[in-house]
Amino acid sequence: MSPTAAALLLTAPAATPLVVAGAYALAGLRTRRPAAVPAPVTAKGPVLVAEAPAPEEAPERHPADWAALLSPVVILLCGSLLAAAVVDDGPRTAYSGLLRADALTAWMLLVVGAVALIACGSAPAYLAGERAAGRAGDATVTGGSPPGRDREWWSYHALVQAFLAAMCLAVVTANLGVLWVAVEATTIVTAFLVGHRHTRTSVEAAWKYVVICSAGIALAFLGTVLIYYAARQAGIAEAWALDWPTLVAHADRLDPAVTRLGISLIVLGFGAKAGLVPLHAWLPDAHSQAPAPVSALMSGVLLSVAFAAILRYRVIADAALGPDFTRVLLTGIALLTLALAAGLLLAQRDYKRMLAYSSMEHMSLIALAAAIGSPLALSAALLHIAGHGLAKSVAFCASGRILQITGTARIGRVRGLLARAPATAGAFGFAVVALMAFPPFSLFASELGIARAGFAAGPGLGWATAVALLLVLVAFAALAARTARMLLGPGTPAEHHPATVWPLLVGLAACAALGVATGPLTDLLDAATQAIGGH
Numbered sequence: 417m418s419p420t421a422a423a424l425l426l427t428a429p430a431a432t433p434l435v436v437a438g439a440y441a442l443a444g445l446r447t448r449r450p451a452a453v454p455a456p457v458t459a460k461g462p463v464l465v466a467e468a469p470a471p472e473e474a475p476e477r478h479p480a481d482w483a484a485l486l487s488p489v490v491i492l493l494c495g496s497l498l499a500a501a502v503v504d505d506g507p508r509t510a511y512s513g514l515l516r517a518d519a520l521t522a523w524m525l526l527v528v529g530a531v532a533l534i535a536c537g538s539a540p541a542y543l544a545g546e547r548a549a550g551r552a553g554d555a556t557v558t559g560g561s562p563p564g565r566d567r568e569w570w571s572y573h574a575l576v577q578a579f580l581a582a583m584c585l586a587v588v589t590a591n592l593g594v595l596w597v598a599v600e601a602t603t604i605v606t607a608f609l610v611g612h613r614h615t616r617t618s619v620e621a622a623w624k625y626v627v628i629c630s631a632g633i634a635l636a637f638l639g640t641v642l643i644y645y646a647a648r649q650a651g652i653a654e655a656w657a658l659d660w661p662t663l664v665a666h667a668d669r670l671d672p673a674v675t676r677l678g679i680s681l682i683v684l685g686f687g688a689k690a691g692l693v694p695l696h697a698w699l700p701d702a703h704s705q706a707p708a709p710v711s712a713l714m715s716g717v718l719l720s721v722a723f724a725a726i727l728r729y730r731v732i733a734d735a736a737l738g739p740d741f742t743r744v745l746l747t748g749i750a751l752l753t754l755a756l757a758a759g760l761l762l763a764q765r766d767y768k769r770m771l772a773y774s775s776m777e778h779m780s781l782i783a784l785a786a787a788i789g790s791p792l793a794l795s796a797a798l799l800h801i802a803g804h805g806l807a808k809s810v811a812f813c814a815s816g817r818i819l820q821i822t823g824t825a826r827i828g829r830v831r832g833l834l835a836r837a838p839a840t841a842g843a844f845g846f847a848v849v850a851l852m853a854f855p856p857f858s859l860f861a862s863e864l865g866i867a868r869a870g871f872a873a874g875p876g877l878g879w880a881t882a883v884a885l886l887l888v889l890v891a892f893a894a895l896a897a898r899t900a901r902m903l904l905g906p907g908t909p910a911e912h913h914p915a916t917v918w919p920l921l922v923g924l925a926a927c928a929a930l931g932v933a934t935g936p937l938t939d940l941l942d943a944a945t946q947a948i949g950g951h
Contacts, residue, residue: 417501423510425494425501426517429525429584433487437577443480444570481540484573487580488532495525499940509590513659516590519943523798524587524724526937530926531716531805532580535709537919538813539576542708543569545820572612572707579605579713583721592658595725596633596640599689602718603629609710610702621701628698632688635681642678643732646670660728667735676741679733682726683745689722691776692783693752700760703772704825708816711768712809715775720801723782727797727948730786734949739789746787747880751887753780758887761894766825767818770898771811774851777891778804778859784884785866788873794945796865799930803858806927807850810920814844817917818902821910827898832907841903843920848899850927852892858930863888 417425499522501508507518582605586598603626611622640658647657650669656662663670688695703711733742757776764770778800785797815825817840822830833841850857870881934941 417505417508419510422501422508422517423515425498426508426510426515426588429491429494429528429588430581432490433577433579433581433584436483436487437574437581439483440480440570440574440577444567444574480573484536484539484577485533487577488529488536491525491529491532491580491584495522495529498522498525499937503939503943507661513590513656513661514594515588516661517588518947519940520724520727520798520947521587523802523937523940523944524721525584527720527802527805528580528583528587528717530802530923531713531809534806534809534813534919534923535712535716536576537922538712538816538916539573539709541916542813542816542820543572545817546707548820568612572609575605575609576710576713579609579710579718583717586721587724590660592640592643592660592663592728595728596636599636599686599722599725600633602721603633603689606702606706606710606714606718610706612707612710613705615705618705621698621705625698625702628695629688632685632695634685635688636685639678639681639685642674642681643670643729646674646678649674660732663732664735667732670732670736672737675733675736679729679737679742680745682729683742683749686722686725686729687749687783690719690726690783691753691779692749693756696753696756696776699776700769700772703775703812704766704768708813708819711771711816712812715772715812716805716809719775719779720782720805723779723786723801726783727786730789731949734789743787743789743877746783747877750780750783750787751880751883753777753783754884754887754891758890758894761891764894764898765827767827767830767898767902768812768815768825770827770895771808771815774891774895775804775808777888778808778851781863781866781884781888784880785869787880788866788869788877789949790869790873791945792865793869793873794948795941796862796869798941798944799858799865799934800862803850803862803927803930806923806930807847807857807859810843810923810927811847811851814840814847814917814920818844827902830902832905833903835905835907836910838909839917840920843917843924845899845903846924847920848895850924852895853888856928856931858927861931 498508498517502517502519502522507516509516579602582598582601586595589595589598607622607626610625611619643663644657647663647670648654649671650666652662652666684695691699703715706714730742753776757773757780760773761770764773782797782800785793785800818830818833818837819825821837821840824830833844850859853859853863867881867885871878
């Protein structure tokens with residue numbers, strides 16, 4: 417592959433969403449806010465807008481509804497081409513090493529692209545349902561804008577595209593400073609998306625998200641500064657003091673005390689974005705209040721992108737300090753997160769918050785696999801990242817549709833979904849089955865791999881793995897009981913357009929396919945495992 421082609425493939429995943437975001441933003445500027453329409457008044461007082469079922473007629477589609485799919489397609493294409501290149505000929509760099517693609521980069525791009533395809537493909541039906549339910553209004557537009565697309569509609573798509581750009585930049589950069597900036601950018605962009613509905617609870621969740629994640633990112637910044645200081649003290653040139661390959665190559669020269677403190681702060685800081693304790697409290701509020709496709713992106717890939725940063729730093733820490741330090745740190749955080757998630761799942765009464773706590777459960781399993789650190793464990797962790805992203809994005813997108821059909825997020829008030837909305841309920845049910853690690857879905861293979869690796873790693877990690885499995889069984893029981901209550905029972909059909917679930921079916925099929933065989937991704941998975949220290 418030529419340097420020009422490599423530069424194009426490394427730039428396009430972040431640049432394409434930025435261009436699409438700019439186009440949506442410019443279109444939104446041409447949209448005037450409609451005049452406020454007073455609520456009708458009766459003898460009993462004003463009539464409040466309530467939840468409404470899906471419209472009887474299929475909503476009209478406009479090309480602007482599907483323009484957002486351009487970015488996921490480009491990300492998937494670039495990830496596929498980079499995967500073929502790095503497996504055959506090793507890492508590719510561009511812009512004097514600022515951007516770099518190894519096997520982990522290609523793997524994460526494929527995950528981001530796949531989850532983005534599900535989320536962006538589900539967005540038109542979701543936003544149409546929001547308008548039908550009275551949570552979004554039509555716009556007074558000029559310049560040929562499509563009807564029913566107000567300024568918030570355009571800003572939603574612009575922010576989602578900017579979100580994708582920030583995540584892709586975090587994945588493709590080799591500079592740890594740029595990595596920090598990209599992760600911080602995801603916080604800023606998604607804060608507006610979490611508060612998109614402008615309700616009291618959504619705005620409160622957005623502020624909680626900003627405050628907690630900013631505290632975490634501040635810790636990560638201090639850790640990054642300490643790693644930079646250790647690199648400079650080790651004689652690494654200023655321009656390369658935050659270059660990941662350079663730090664890996666010279667990690668044995670880093671001051672152990674400074675590196676230990678820096679890595680601890682980084683794990684805590686980026687762990688906040690990954691939904692790990694102790695800075696996890698933002699996750700259930702933000703994921704439950706954000707629009708369903710945004711929740712799919714946040715849970716499906718944002719958590720994983722943040723943990724991919726931890727995996728990068730883990731390679732440096734193991735070379736500088738030995739594997740025991742990160743092993744103890746990550747094992748403790750993983751078990752605490754898993755115990756908290758399992759306990760809260762038992763007491764959960766809101767199905768979107770249930771899915772959020774399930775994300776904490778799965779991220780803790782990925783952290784445990786990283787703590788084990790064997791090739792089998794790291795391969796299982798990467799497979800778990802992909803399987804969880806696909807299954808959780810399907811579950812969140814389906815939950816948004818369920819909320820529009822039923823008008824409530826309370827588990828106790830939802831019954832007979834299979835009878836009321838068989839297509840959506842079926843997708844939601846199979847997604848939860850996948851999250852519970854049933855075959856043939858890939859989470860079965862990845863959790864089995866983590867368990868095998870943990871028991872083979874020695875008595876200490878064997879006991880930690882046994883405790884983790886017991887906690888997983890608790891979470892399994894909680895998910896199974898609550899999902900069964902929602903799906904089973906009598907009901908009146910209320911789903912008029914089951915064809916809108918096609919992105920969910922694609923996601924479930926991909927998750928099942930990964931569980932049967934990784935196929936052409938096998939070499940990429942092996943190379944990605946080697947890139948993060950699984951030798």
